Each structure stands twice: as C-alpha cells, then as structure tokens.
Amino acid sequence: MAFTLTVNGKVDTDCNVTEQEIRTSTPGRKSKELIIQLDDVIGIETNESEFSTSTNQSKTTKPKCLCKVHYIKRKKTVWKQETLSVTGQAEECQRFISQLQPNFKKVYDTRPKRLLVLVNPISGGRYGQSNSKKIVPLFELAGIACDVKVSDRAKHFIEMVSEYDFTTVDGIVVFGGDGSFSEVLGSLLRVTHEKAGLDYNDMNGPLTSNSVPIGIIPSGTGNGISVAQYGNYDTVTAALHIIKGNTRKIPLMAEYCEDELVGYATVVSAYGLFADMMYETDQKRWMRRARYIVMPIYSIFFKTQRLFEAEITLTGSQLCKPDDEEGKTKEETISGEFSMVAFFPAKVFGMTEGEVLVLIFRRTPSSHFFRLMLNMMKSEVVREEDFPTLTIRQPNSVRVKVNPKDLGENDFLNYLLNIDGEIHTMKKADLTVKSIPDAVNVFSSLHLYPYPDSQHSVSTTESTSPTGACAADT
Structure with missing residues (x-):
C-alpha cells in the first residue's frame, strides 16, 4: 500500500x-x-x-x-x-x-523477548559497565527485556549460570572478553550435560549443545569470539545481531587431563610459550592495559624460550599418510623439544569442520613468531616452508604428553594451559584436545566463519617443500 x-x-x-x-x-x-x-x-x-x-x-x-x-x-x-x-x-x-x-x-515474534545480561565490570579497560549502559537501552528499544547481573568477584559468572533458571529467558548476553565468554560457556555446558544425565568429564561420551544461545558484546582485551560471531569488534554490530535473533552453531575444542574436563575453547588454546606469557601478563596487573602489549613483546623478543620435552600424538583422517586408505583414521606421533603447541578450531581458517588446527613450534626465532602472527592477523596463508621450525597438522584430536622438567620455584609452569586467554592449571602435564563440530549455539547472522572475504590463513595440504605439512619431521 x-x-x-x-x-x-x-x-x-x-x-x-x-x-x-x-x-x-x-x-x-x-x-x-x-x-x-x-x-x-x-x-x-x-x-x-x-x-x-x-x-x-x-x-x-x-x-x-x-x-x-x-x-x-x-x-x-x-x-x-x-x-x-x-x-x-x-x-x-x-x-x-x-x-x-x-x-x-x-x-x-521470531526474536528474543527476554535476555540474561551478564556484565564483567573489570574486563579489558573496564568497559563492561559503560558498554552495558549504552547497549541495554538498544535492546529495550527492540522490545527485549533484560535481566542484568554484574559480577563482583572472580568466577562469579560460574555461580550465576549454575543457579539460573534458563526457562525464563531466550538467550544470554555477555559483556566482557574471550575469557568471560569462555567462563559462561563452560558453566552452561556443564549444567546442560548434568541436566541431560551426561558426564562432561567423559572425553568419549556425547556432547550436547547449549539450548540457550549466547551472544557477546566485546568489552575485553581479547575479543576474538566477537570477530567469529559478528565479523568485527563493534559493540553496536554485536547488539544488532543479537536483536535479530538469528543463531548458528560454531565448533568447540574440549580439553581433558586425567579423565577430567579442563575447559572448552572456541578461539585458541596453547601449552608452552603462550600459556607462560599469559600467566606473566596476569601478574603485571599494575601495568593495566599496557601489559597486553609489553609482556608479549618481552616474552617473544627478550626472554629465552622455555623448551619442554613431549610426545605429541595426532589422530584423524586428514593426516597425510599416502599409504593409508582415504578417509581412514590415521595416527602420527611427533617427539622432541618444543616451545609451544597451539590449537585452533580448524573451521576458523576455512578448513574442515570437526578438526583441530595444530601449530607445533620447536625453538623458534622471534622474527618468525612476529611474522607468523602478522600473517594470521591479516588472514594470509601460512606455509611450513616459510617457517622451518613450525609443524602444521589438522587432526580430529591431539594428545600432548609432557615429560616435566624440574623448574624449581617455577615448576608450576609445567601444568599451565591457556584457554581463550584464561589460565588453567592441569593436575598432570598430559593434555588431550578434541574437536567437536556444531557444539555451541550462538547469536549470529553470519553464514561464514569468520573470514567471508579472505583465503585460508593456514596451508596444511598444498605445500611442496620437504618441510611441508605432509613431510616427516626431522
């Protein structure tokens, strides 16, 4: 009309x-x-x-x-x-x-009507509160009621989620960074498994996705999850995705030690250098936000790399073993001294759903670390022939069994694990990481995850160099 x-x-x-x-x-x-x-x-x-x-x-x-x-x-x-x-x-x-x-x-009528809003007031530059005051009125303009809860201590989100009645809301919104999101998600998935009568500590058991979708308003230091869900770090963009109410499933990495769940990662997990670096960064809170720039530069360029002995076992159908039947599950073992093992959901880089992108670093020059990070930030292709100390694999699961060294008063470093920017302590230096496709229900209207206009950032199959992804380790 x-x-x-x-x-x-x-x-x-x-x-x-x-x-x-x-x-x-x-x-x-x-x-x-x-x-x-x-x-x-x-x-x-x-x-x-x-x-x-x-x-x-x-x-x-x-x-x-x-x-x-x-x-x-x-x-x-x-x-x-x-x-x-x-x-x-x-x-x-x-x-x-x-x-x-x-x-x-x-x-x-198809959109969320009521949301649980969880605010971390100290995340990043303490933007959680100010962002919530700007964004909650936008939710209300869209006719969405908000039950706002502000954390007042560490791990408070875990308590909030475990005690909340989710039948009263249509979704959860987290004002914080990657660590806040992971804390809420981990608690929610544990509650979901318990209600379904499942053991979340059983790495071979089924994983049930969260029925309540989660969104994040980027308010932290690390906001990689926001990029995955919305394509950027913009708070208004994130809120509008949530208002529209569209949801999709994203992959997850479940991490276990000693038959016990350590945590879930949606962006990145690492053992070795990045875990040590995150721990040291957290000890320098007096530097406020500057510590997230100063400490990585110090750790990579000025500090001697801590090497650890480990046996890394990779399992999956994508491992390059030409004598095996196509599609058959294969296993590969890599042993030696390493400075870091990093894990990413492979789909983040446009690879096959249900696999882990594993980057294995031996003693690596600082310049290589810097160039590698720049390549990944720009979504440029990373190939093994460009980084001789780097091994790239794409398994479904990986086990890192470490032979701990005596580090004296720093012996605790043997058991640190970085999950989405948060430090976790393992009971034993023996980690298993499994990729679980379509594991997390999130608010998002994006159809590609998360680089719709870029080529794959990491190459694991096209290398022609003897140091390529399918070559034997030396």
Whole structure:
C-alpha cells in the first residue's frame, strides 16, 4: 500500500509497505530511493499523544514526529542504527503505521523477548559497565527485556549460570572478553550435560549443545569470539545481531587431563610459550592495559624460550599418510623439544569442520613468531616452508604428553594451559584436545566463519617443500 508522507524532513515522500519491506522515494531532480527490509527493523516508536491531540499538523509550525522506524544500516560487516522519522498529516501517518505494525509483528515474534545480561565490570579497560549502559537501552528499544547481573568477584559468572533458571529467558548476553565468554560457556555446558544425565568429564561420551544461545558484546582485551560471531569488534554490530535473533552453531575444542574436563575453547588454546606469557601478563596487573602489549613483546623478543620435552600424538583422517586408505583414521606421533603447541578450531581458517588446527613450534626465532602472527592477523596463508621450525597438522584430536622438567620455584609452569586467554592449571602435564563440530549455539547472522572475504590463513595440504605439512619431521 502506498502513502505520501514527510520522511526525514523530505515532504511528499512516497512510501510503500509490504510484508517484506518499506520502500521510500524522495521527490526532486535527484530522486532517492530507500529500501528497508522488515527483518532489519529494530523497533517502531509512535507519538501517541500527538495522534490524540491533532489530526493535521500545521505548515506554519515545526511538525512533530509522529512515528520513528529504527532500522539496521550495513557497511560491510559493521552495522549501525539508523532512524526513519515520519511527520506530516496524522491521519495518513496513522494509516501507514496500521499497515506497518502487523507486518513487523511477524518479524518481532521470531526474536528474543527476554535476555540474561551478564556484565564483567573489570574486563579489558573496564568497559563492561559503560558498554552495558549504552547497549541495554538498544535492546529495550527492540522490545527485549533484560535481566542484568554484574559480577563482583572472580568466577562469579560460574555461580550465576549454575543457579539460573534458563526457562525464563531466550538467550544470554555477555559483556566482557574471550575469557568471560569462555567462563559462561563452560558453566552452561556443564549444567546442560548434568541436566541431560551426561558426564562432561567423559572425553568419549556425547556432547550436547547449549539450548540457550549466547551472544557477546566485546568489552575485553581479547575479543576474538566477537570477530567469529559478528565479523568485527563493534559493540553496536554485536547488539544488532543479537536483536535479530538469528543463531548458528560454531565448533568447540574440549580439553581433558586425567579423565577430567579442563575447559572448552572456541578461539585458541596453547601449552608452552603462550600459556607462560599469559600467566606473566596476569601478574603485571599494575601495568593495566599496557601489559597486553609489553609482556608479549618481552616474552617473544627478550626472554629465552622455555623448551619442554613431549610426545605429541595426532589422530584423524586428514593426516597425510599416502599409504593409508582415504578417509581412514590415521595416527602420527611427533617427539622432541618444543616451545609451544597451539590449537585452533580448524573451521576458523576455512578448513574442515570437526578438526583441530595444530601449530607445533620447536625453538623458534622471534622474527618468525612476529611474522607468523602478522600473517594470521591479516588472514594470509601460512606455509611450513616459510617457517622451518613450525609443524602444521589438522587432526580430529591431539594428545600432548609432557615429560616435566624440574623448574624449581617455577615448576608450576609445567601444568599451565591457556584457554581463550584464561589460565588453567592441569593436575598432570598430559593434555588431550578434541574437536567437536556444531557444539555451541550462538547469536549470529553470519553464514561464514569468520573470514567471508579472505583465503585460508593456514596451508596444511598444498605445500611442496620437504618441510611441508605432509613431510616427516626431522
């Protein structure tokens, strides 16, 4: 149905409303058309008091807004809130709203109505509180009620999640960084398994996905999970993804030691250098945010690398063993001294779902670490022939069995594990990492994970060099 209205100050604007979209056409020599999909409408505000007092707005006075349509405007992966302000004849505007609201209600009915909002006030630069004050009103504008809870101590999120009745909400939103998200997710998955009568410590048992979707508003130092879910670190973009209510499943890495779950990782996990570095960074809290720049530079460029002896066993169908049957599960063992073993969900780099991307570092020059990190940040291809001390594999599971060295007062370093930026202590230096596809239900409207416009960042199969991914280790 067509209407003639004043939209954003442009008089005699033609408006059409259908079940899918709002279409406006501005008159003039350079006619401009705007199309808003109803699925991108955030909310509709009406000036009821003006409708009840006036049927026709005077041309001699500044017209009052009768209706505001808040919607999503996209620029690549960044989403922003825009507003369509409607003035003019109250009767015509009323007919426009009467046509628009029933169509939008069909969209609104599919979206979350109530969210549990968990705020970490000390994450990153202490942005959790300020971001929540900015974003929660946006949720409310979209007609979403928020049960806001602020953590006041370490591991408080674990208590909140374990005690909460999730039948009362349609999702969880975390204001924090990767560590906060992992803490909430780990607690939620444990609760989900217990309610299903499953043992989450059984690495060979089934894993059930969380029924309550999770979203994150990036407010921490490390916000890799936000990039995976929304394509960037923008807080408004994250909120708008959650408002739309679309969900998808992302992979997970479950990590075990001594028949006990250590934790779940969605971005990265590491034993060795990165775990040591994260521990030392956490000890320098007096440096505030600067520690996240200073300590990595110190650890990589100025500190002698700590090497550990380990036997690394990889299992999976993607391991390059030409004599084996295609698709058959294969096993490979790599032994020696290493500075770090890092694990990523392979799908993060556009690889096969259900596998772990394993980067195995021997004594590695600082320049190689720096160049490797730059390549991965830019989503550029990483090949073994470019990094002689690096071994790349793509198994379904990996076991790292360490022969601990006597480190004196630093002996605890033998048992540290970095999971999504948080330090965990293992009972024994014996770690098993398993990839679990489609394990986590998250709010996201992205269809690719997470680099829609880039090539694969790590090459494990195309190397032609003797030091390539399929070559034997020396």
